[in-house]
Amino acid sequence: MLSEQSFVFKLYTEGLLLLKFISFEMNQNILGGAATFASLTSSMFTDTSIVGIVGSDFPLEYRTILDKRVDTRGIVTENGGKTFHYDSSFDYDLSHRTSNKTELNVIAQFDPVIPDAYMNSEYIYLANNDPRQNMKILEYFSNPKLVVCDTIEYWILNCRDLVVKMMSAVDGVVINDDEARLLCKNPNLVKCAKTIISWGPRFVIIKKGEHGSLFIAENTVFPAPAYPLEEIVDPTGAGDSFAGGFIGYIAKQNNQSFNTMKEAVIYGNVMGAFAVEDFGIRRFLSVTADDVQIRYREYRNLIQF
């Protein structure tokens, strides 16, 4: 239904590391992509920097949007290389995504380097990149307060063992429901999360699109419905916006109590709800900090009983 051309983009922040792609719709030429969504949403809570690689065809106007809100000194531009390409489509109800084509291109050989200026970052998000590159990046940091990663079908199918190894090296995993089932070979999402926790992380968040999310730690489950919307223009980027809002809020609070985690999950859902209201990242060009607070309070009122 929706199809995208994506540029490789690995993103990193002061207080937040983001590794992923920037994409835009071919027809509409709209900036999108996981690291873009995650860094823009995180930047609404805390100073955010990104690290990554793009092709020389990455439009200047997109770079300008990012430069205004996040520290982009960690972005490398590779001249002549063919950019990452990802093409997916959604079911009728927009809840299941099918990956039609994934071409790594330039990111296959990307050797991530963290700028010195970013070295004191304490909150790190490894977007759904090659688990080898993610693990290499982690070596740059001596003692981060929180490391969270995501992954996608491509890596689960092509190097599942490395995905498991990467997850064993992080504090938290954020993952889509279908990909959790694929990774853990089990239809039950609570069981999938417990399998992942048995590999090492303290918590797992399963993203369920329009159905919200499940936060699961060893002895705790926090199910949160999505903010209900009548208009979903483009579901792309909801999960990445969730992740950016989640870790951005925790970095801002600078504590990891269960209460803060739960609030962070709700902020994640709020940011995901904004993401789907327009194509690409367009909605975030107008969302203000007040808008975020208003929607958070509305959400809290909605689900209380």
Place this chain on the structure above:
Amino acid sequence: MLSEQSFVFKLYTEGLLLLKFISFEMNQNILGGAATFASLTSSMFTDTSIVGIVGSDFPLEYRTILDKRVDTRGIVTENGGKTFHYDSSFDYDLSHRTSNKTELNVIAQFDPVIPDAYMNSEYIYLANNDPRQNMKILEYFSNPKLVVCDTIEYWILNCRDLVVKMMSAVDGVVINDDEARLLCKNPNLVKCAKTIISWGPRFVIIKKGEHGSLFIAENTVFPAPAYPLEEIVDPTGAGDSFAGGFIGYIAKQNNQSFNTMKEAVIYGNVMGAFAVEDFGIRRFLSVTADDVQIRYREYRNLIQF
């Protein structure tokens, strides 16, 4: 994946009218079915009676289970008639049900009659039966406090206009997500609910299986996640148990404030969570009122933030 033989059963209660089927698993010979689930769960909150029709092959032991908990004087046994048959299967993740076969058999000609003893009932649930029969039953009642109905794919495909007409005559509709999309020809569940509300009902509850439920009234949405479970033995009957718990709790409270409605939705989710923990209605043979209260409190604690 799961296959059932179902008996026609139209069910009605003192304070609650239930119209639907009783089914049981062919292999395991376990009592199940919408009216059974709905009447047993409702009976944990309030006096509940049923009205319906079964074949003469309906096992005595099942009748005995019902007789102990609900008023069954409204059950008609049709000798020699072939009972209703419904066969369905579930996706890998148990979230989507596919109807493989629906044979009406005896219920096609069923002419529902409400016993005099039931005539003062104030809370009426019309299970997913023929909309013509449901509308006929409504004529027996002069001024019920609350009428709620459900429907299924079969009626939507075969007599959509009558389904719409039935819904315009009730106060609330309880319906599965996939069936709401089919009925309203729209993938967005909030929009589907608003379409149904435009036909007449005050509220709609969309049941989303493992993803919980959405309560929607004109200016209100109450999204509630499902109680998270690691073991789902059999998803059959979860929605019917939701409906029984929902209307049973409202009948017990005897008020329809928004707060009571929200609590009723949570009790509905709790009863649905019990239903899937064993085959058929087996779990309800051991669930106590205390178990229900304990799970309700656990649920409330889980989703607070």
